[in-house]
Amino acid sequence: YFNHRRFVVAASADEFIEKQAEGTTLQLNTSLVKDNARDVVFMFPGQGVQFLNMGKGLYEAEPVFRLAMEECAGILKTYLKLNILDIIYPAKEDEAALxxxxxxxxxxxxxxxxxxxxxxxxxxxxxxxxxFIGHSVGEFVSACFAGVFNLADALKLVATRGKMMGDVAPGAMLSVRTTVEEIQPYLSAEIALAAVNSPKLCVLAGETAAIKKLSDILNKKDILTRLLPTSHAFHSHMMDVVVQPFEDVVKTIRLSAPLIPIASTVTGDWLSAEEATSSAYWANHLRATVLFGKSVQKLLDEQHTLFLELGPGSSAATLTRQQAAGKQVTAIATLEKADTEQSCRxxxxxxxxxWLQG
Structure with a gap:
């Protein structure tokens, strides 16, 4: 055991020597470990962060990763009638594939x-x-690892959830850089509060025309907005029609209390055994506002300070740092860049x- 730690990621001896000479990089990758970190929160992001060929380098180089991807793909074929790996890793990377x-x-x-x-x-x-904590569909990964449902049932739910949500009328989602209080006056029968991701970052959802109109209004008031790359208005009134049909599917599988704590993004509190085993909880999950910021705050209040994002991009890690607001936390992304060749690095x-955290 060494308190003074430093690491270098290199593909060859020559690259290692070159990296050793880079003072700035070495300084960032060096630490003095005072306390051995024992608690790690696994975070799983939601839709809008996906990109083509995500994790391809890992798929090609890491057997454990590849076997897990193929295991999921094999189960999903029953529901999707295709190989999900062909969607993630298409033969041709173009607009149609995206x-x-x-x-x-x-x-x-x-x-x-x-x-x-x-x-x-x-x-x-x-x-x-x-x-664990998961943003929207990410909570299903959390629940699977925590033993709420097994892998086969989890994939059945996620595939069914995706199809049912995809069958409703198209909509749009808008990320808005402001507080819940400031955005409340703009909510209506057409515009719903889909997520509260951090103290000053909300997501709205609704009919495409209504979202576009609101985006123009907010931009004129110098409130920053960004349309998210999603196909529908998730976590809004537009999902009401699929809540009951999805609950009927949830009722067909076995639900168990979590073996490892999950911060629920529906309640902003720990997922209780009663909620975890409730078909209504998992059905309403696709309609309820995602309280990601509140859930992260719960983890922070419980003295969790080390977070690992397991998914494409760094959205969950970034939101966690924003929620911490100056509090010393470490939020690490595993696939930071959309550069698929760099996924192993x-x-x-x-x-x-x-390792630097102990």
């Missing part, structure tokens, strides 16, 4: 598959979670950063 991945019928199973495979990979490296870098 549009297909953005379709919620595929993006939800794709994100679950990737998150599950990343979780299995880090566990194989000796990193085990003491708590990104995952290794995250592993090194975990």
């Amino acid at each position: 549009k297909k991945l953005t379709n919620t019928a595929y993006s939800q199973p794709a994100l679950f598959t990737l998150g599950y495979a990343l979780g299995k990979l880090y566990m194989s490296w000796g990193i085990f979670p003491t708590a 990104s995952a290794m870098k995250a592993l090194g950063q975990l």
Whole structure:
């Protein structure tokens, strides 16, 4: 055991020597470990962060990751009637392929598959979670790992959820950089509060025309907005029609109390045994406002300070830092860049950063 730690990610001896000479990089990848970190929160992001060929380098180089991806893909064929890996890793990377991945019928199973495979990979490296949090569909990955439902049932739910949500009328989602209080006057029968991600970041959902009109209004008031790459208005009134049909499906599977704590993004509190085993909870999950910021705050209040995001991009890690607001926390992304060739390096870098935390 060494208190003074430093790591370098390199593909060759020559690259290692070159990296050793980079003072700035070495300084960032160096630490003095004072306390051995024992608690790691696994975080799983939701829709809107997916990109083509996410994790492809890991799929090609890491057997544990590849086997987990293929296991999920094999189960999903029953429901999707295709190989989800062909959607994630298309033969041709073009607009049509991206549009297909953005379709919620595929993006939800794709994100679950990737998150599950990343979780299995880090566990194989000796990193085990003491708590979970998942944004929207990400909570299903959390629940699977926590033992609420098994992998086959989890994939049945996610595939069914994606198809049902995809069958409703198209809509839009808008990220708005402001507080819940400031956005309340703009909510209506057409505009719903879909998520509260951090103190000054909300997501609205509704009919496409209504969302576009509101975006123009907010931009004129210098309130920053961004349309999210989603196919529908998730967590809004537009999902009401599928809540009961989805609950009927949830009732067909066995639900258990979580073996590892899950911060619920529906309640902003720990997921109780009663909620975890309730078909109504998992059905309303697709309609309820995602209280990600409140759930992260719950984890912070319980003295969790080390977070690992298992999914594409760094949205959950960024939101966690925003929620912490100056409090000393470490939130690490495993697939930071959309550069698919760098996914192995990104995952290794995250592993090194975990080591620096003890």
